[in-house]
Amino acid sequence: MEILNETLKRTGYEYDTLMNLLHVSVSKHILDEYYTLVWCNDYYYELIGYSREEYEALYHNKPAHYYMNDDLNIHDEKLWMQLSAKVMETLESGEKSYNLVTRMRRKHNGNHHDYMWVRLNAYLTDEYVDGYQVSYSVMTDITDVMDMKLEQSVTYDSLPGFVSKFRVNRNLDFKLLEANDRFFDFFGKDSMDGMDNALFRENIIRNMPVFLEHKNAVTNGNSVHFTVQMKNRSGNDAWLQINASCIGYQEGDPVYLAIYIDITNETELRQMQQKLEAQAKELRSALETAEEANRAKSDFLSRMSHDIRTPLNAVLGMKDIAEAHLDDPAKVKDCLRKIGLSGQHLLSLINDVLDMSKIESGEMLLREDSMSLPEVLENVVAIMQPQFGEKEQHFSIRLRSVVHEQFLSDALRMRQIFINILSNAYKFTPVNGTVSMDVCEKQAVDGTALFSFSITDTGIGMKPEYLAQIFTAFSRERDSRVDKTEGTGLGMAITKRFVDMMGGTIEVTSELGKGTCFRVELPLKIEENQFIKGEFPGLRIIVTDDDAVMCEYMAEMLGQLGIHADWVDSGIQTVEMIKTAKQNGEMYDAVLLDWKMPDLDGFETTRRIRELCGGQLPVLIISAYDWSDVEKDAKKAGVTGFLQKPIFVSTLIHGLQRYVLEGQPARKTQGTDTGARFTGRRFLLIEDNAINQEVARELLADMGAEVDTASDGAEGVETFRRSPDGFYDVILMDVQMPVMNGYEATRAIRTMDRDGAKAVPILAMTADAFSEDIQAAKDAGMNGHMAKPLDKAILWREIGKYLNSDFSPETAGKSGVNH
Structure with missing residues (x-):
């Protein structure tokens, strides 16, 4: 027995020695989920680069962990799946053996890993462990053979493009290892062997965003395909299609064999086609947008037609009525007022369109x-x-x-x-x-x-x-x-x-x-400048309105002015209250009457008041209705005056001063009485449109001003040049004029070598009413801006700002543009 054991031991030793000499790995595996290693010869460990102790400590004799190990950052899933699939296929088919050409990782220098090509031949036995079949495997290193095969599988010079071999590390640094002549024809040759190629490196950096998109594939040794634009040694750009396959590893980095094919003509043609298709799409979109805009425009114009025609009809109709009643000044005046209102309404419609345009563009x-x-x-x-x-x-x-x-x-x-x-x-x-x-x-x-x-x-x-x-x-x-x-x-x-x-x-x-x-x-x-509240101590007033809320509001306002106020909600009660007050010797100083009331309206109540106490007691009608519509009947009934609703404190003060105390309206700077405001003042009006010139001249003349005119900017500058300092109080300047526009004329005046040129207020008087126009007027040296159409109130207010005693060259420069 001892002799038999010794013989078996010596035979096993000779077998292991033979396998090592032949560089063949022999191992026994349980075909479970880990492909568990039962035993192996020494060459198995030499082949993969680990000692027996190190392998057992790291992978616990489980090759599955050798292929995939998160702790060691090893992820060779594709290789493991290839082996697992082959084993499963063999088991399912009932075959006794299988062979496989695959890659395996080999430890290198203790830090990096290389990959080798191996041929794996396995035989399945009838032995089972825990229900899993057992197999014997023989592995042979065929890396040199495979590298030679891959490199020789392509004849470089017979390819349609050019070829290079390069190594790529995990930072995507490309190191050129080998290339054919056509490669250097494209990139040039910087050294004897051409491997240190600057233009190749520049092109890699230029296309780095493309390579970064495929970083995982490149660094894991997968086959990759790129289409990039590279510059050749003549400085011309070319589109290259690169197909690269990993043929091995150096110090853990994949080595690629790449084929470059010039597809510039096809790419440029495709780009041109894409550009034409994009332009066609843009044209179709623009056409659809234009058609939609045209539909919106048509719909908008249709909607606008009624609103525009209505005030136009009013203007033309009132003009005809005025012409037919030229002998009735009151009627003509009323027609003119309504023409003015209709004109304002028409202007507001036009402004709506302009406003929406400005709002939508963010310029309002x-x-x-x-x-x-x-x-x-x-x-x-x-x-x-x-x-x-x-x-x-x-x-x-x-x-x-x-x-x-x-x-x-x-x-x-x-x-x-x-x-x-x-x-x-x-x-x-x-x-x-x-x-x-x-x-x-x-x-x-x-x-x-x-x-x-x-x-x-x-x-x-x-x-x-x-x-x-x-x-x-x-x-x-x-x-x-x-x-x-x-x-x-x-x-x-x-x-x-x-x-x-x-x-x-x-x-x-x-x-x-x-x-x-x-x-x-x-x-x-x-605004700090509010109206001046008057004092009316001792006055007694009776207020009548069928709206109790209105009566209470009026009584409260009168009380704030120091006035004793009684109120009733009907005309009959008003007459009775006045009768009682007369009998008691405490007569009211005024009566404030609503016009529209259910029992007795304001006119009938006024008639009864007149019958009771004559024409001395002031009776003021309060109404939201147009005074011109009822003025004739009101005066016939004995009405003293009219107050327009809504009644503000200032409205009340104005009415009491005018109709009760026979005073004047107590406004400090506000109001509509523009008559003779500019008496003794001289203005220079520079306006090219004859009708606009006549309108402005007449309005200013009605307010007492003396007006000189000029028909363009150049004429205006010359007129001012000939005048002495202080001769003109204000210059009114149109902007859009022939020969010299308003901005140019203003600059010409401001640059004159005389004190008056710097001090005289210059106000823009133009239809350009947007913020950029106002800023342009200010930049040109103008003090103010008045948007056309103009009326007395606008002229009175804006010009008045520059005619007070505080105006000086300093304030002229600081006054800015009013907007």
Whole structure:
């Protein structure tokens, strides 16, 4: 037995020695999920570069961990899957053996890993361990053979492009190892062997973003394909298609064999085709946009037609009426007033279009001028009241807690907000419906007053789904009840934008069949220059209005002025109160009467008052209606004067001073009495349009000014040059003129070597009303800017700023442009 054991031992030793000499690895495996190693000869460890102890410690005799090990950052999944699939295929087929040519990792220098090619031959035995079959495997290193095969599988010079072999590390540093002549024909040759090729490195860096996209594939030795643009040694760009396959490893880095094929012509043709397709797509898109814009334009013009024709018809109609009544000055005056209102309305429509254009382009800026809230609301009433009257709608404005009246804001935009909302209320409220506007000063903090404006109607209301888009441009509700109502669909969109720009908020609530309410809140910067409150001690006044809220408001205002006020809600009670006061010897000093009341209207009440106590007692009619419509009947009834609703404190003071105390309106700088304001003043008017020149000259002459004119900038500069210093108080300068425009003329005047040229105020007088025009006027050296069309109030206000005693060359330069 001992002899037999010794013989077997010696035979095993000889077998191992033979296998080592033949460089063949023999191993026994359990074909479980780990391909568990049972035993192997010494060459197995020599082949993979690990000692037996090191292998067992790292991988626990489980080759699966040799291929994939997160702790050691080893991820050879593809190689493991290749081996596993082959084993599984053999087991399922019932075959007894399999062979495989594959790569295996080999430890190198203790830090890096190389890969080798091996031929694996395995034989499956009938032995089982824990239900798993056992196999014997023989591995042979065939790396040299495979490298030679791969390199010789391609004849470099027979390829359609050129070839190189390079090594790539994990930082994507490319090291050129070998290349054919065509490669150097393209990149040039910097050294004897050409391996240190600067142009090749520059092109790699240039295309690094492309290589970074495939970094994992490149560094893991996978086959890769690139299309890159590289510069050749002549400096020309070429499109190259690169196909590269890993043929081995050096110090753990994959070595690639790459084939470069010039596809410049095909690429440029494809790019041109793509460019043409992109241009065609852009043209189609542009055509669709143009067609959509054309449809929107047609729809917009159709919607605009009614709103434009209405004021135009009014202008032409009133002109005909005025011509037919030239012998009736009052009638002509009324026609002219209505022509003016219609013209303003037409201008507002045009402004809507321009405003929306400016808003959409982000170029709309608000002005900050001195603004009278009473004047804004008076203008709103003057424009809207005739429309409400046409449909016999009841319109009223109520004021609550209004303390401040003068602000620094954009009066035109504020008026637009209210007119747009009231116009909607008028359109969608039936005959005999009610539209009301409540104005409340909620608070005043740090020079800013917060105002709330609520406009409520008893109209048809809106559907909930339309409320969500009411502030969208061109939106109109599709409803048979309103299909006959035309409009641009811009009003509410512009209103919302203006409210936002003024730092305010707007919200709307509506109930179908019951009506709508818009609520606008605006912060208004208080102007220091408020009206002067008069003192009226000892006065006794009786107020009559069928609206109790209005009576209480009026009585409160009168009380603040030191006036004793009684109020009643009917004309009959008024007459009785006056009769009683007369009998007691405590006669009233004035009567404030609403016109429209249910029992006795204001005129009939006035007649009875006159019958009772004669014509000495001042009777003032309070109404939102147009005074010219009722003036004849009012005077016939004995009415003393008229106060336009809404009644502000300043309105009340003005009326009491004029009609009760026989005084003058107590406005410090605000008002509409522009007569003879400029007496003794001389202006230079530079305007090329004859009609505009005549209008401005006549308006200024009506206010007492002496006016010299010039028809272009050059003539204006010469006229000023010939005048002595201080001869002209103000220069009014048009901008768009022939020969020399207004900006050039202003600069020419400012550069004259005389004191008067620097000091004289120059005001732009132009139809260019946008913010960039205002800035251009300031840059040219102008002091102010007045947007056409002009009227007396604008001229009076703007020119007046520069005619006070404080104006000097210094203030002229600091005054800036008013906008």
